[in-house]
Amino acid sequence: MPVSEQTVASPTVRTQRLNGGVLGMVDIAAATMANIGPAMSFFFGFGFLATTAGVASPLTVIAAGIAVALLGNTLAQFSRAHPSAGSFITFVGKTFGPTSAVTTALLAGLGYIIAMASVIAVSGGFLETTLHHYLKWNVPWIIWTLVLTGVAVVLMVRGIAVSTKLAGLFFGVEMLVLVVVSVAAIVNHAGHLSLAPFEPSRISGGFQGLAEGFPLAVYLFIGWENSAALAEETQDPRRNVGRAVFLSIGVMSVSYVLFSYATLTGFGYDVTKVGASAVPFIDVAQGTLGVLAFFAYLAGLTSTLGALIAGTNSQARLVFNAGREGLLPSAIGAVHPTRRTPTRAILTFVAISLLIIGGWGLGHLLGGHAASGAMDPMVFFAESSTMGTILVLLVYLASNVALPFYYRRYRPSEFQWVRHALLPGLGAAAILVPLYYLVKPGQPSPYDWFPYLALGILLAALAYAAVLVRRDPTLGDRVGSIVADSHAG
16 A cells, blocks of 8 residues: 555554454345345336336446446445445545545445435335235235344344355345246247347437436446445455446346347337336246246345345445444444344344334325325335435445546555546536436425435535534545555554
């Protein structure tokens, strides 16, 4: 590490170390793809994407994959230079100072908590749907949500190795089912296959349709950054984090193209029918071979559970590291004395997510919408994930802007114009497209007030950061003070 970049961790910070070196590259790549949750994301997102972008929606997926790969370059370059459990918080904070670090900590922490609340809710919702479909059970989804979340928390508190491998197993199950169903559907319709999904002229509305569908396609990849926050527990993180990021993005890009083509083929390339289906992929599985629908439901269950475990594991570590460095309350920056897991951060992360779900439900009850079905967890999934994504995209944007400044300041001899300036510049531009379509005026309620809520959170975070930095002048020295492959303490 260049001398100008070195910081000194306090004794308290040094003692709160995670369990280093227990994860390999395959582990963090599998956890990253489990966090993405391809079955969950595709089941609940592709119908809307297809109706927005048209028959050629797979081209939108390809464009999103390229955009996310640009973001992956930023994460890989930062992780190679300064691997940290703080991930984006550390990267932005090391570049622009403690005020930016605290602001990013609040935006990232709250953004990921809101987004994870959608996964927590839909895990119980999808289990309720599956049990009702096959067993006619009518147990409320919130009960299943609490049970599944409790089990996931126990696994996460037990240790990163156990929970990560289980999330990887769930991912393996869902991917096997998704690929088998997709191939079977294509083979079943071999007599009338078409290349229309790959013809640019078949995108609805041309470039406008591509741009409007782009945020939906990008959302399919949310979770791609999971491996960076696991750096402290990863073997050779400077090398393996970047490899895991690109492997995950590549596998997901190819997979989503296969799944989308199979779904469109199963519906005879009729996007109106795709959009009218509650879960298009399951309908395709049912239409191909009845038993495949059961396995598709199973893939949805394992996907939500894998995303819940992998996502909370990773994102709670950002909150933990921010607490450890004093950017957030220090009480959440402690590890279990024997298991070396950030137990308090995990419990805090999950508790706030559940409170968000409860607050949303209470709001609908007080508003008299419960009887109309507005408390459907799928509705909450769409609303909560959208709000969380707005905040997370702001963090992505700040990280891309930070990369060239970081390398010019701390590693000038390693600076390369393509890797450290051009690609992050393109990545920042790619982020502005979905961000614009998520905040543009004229959206239906409640999405129309999400931009104002995001702006309020940003201003509050800046005000909190300014006060905290004024009170603690040493805060800047602690940002990024623990490098993931350092064995101090």
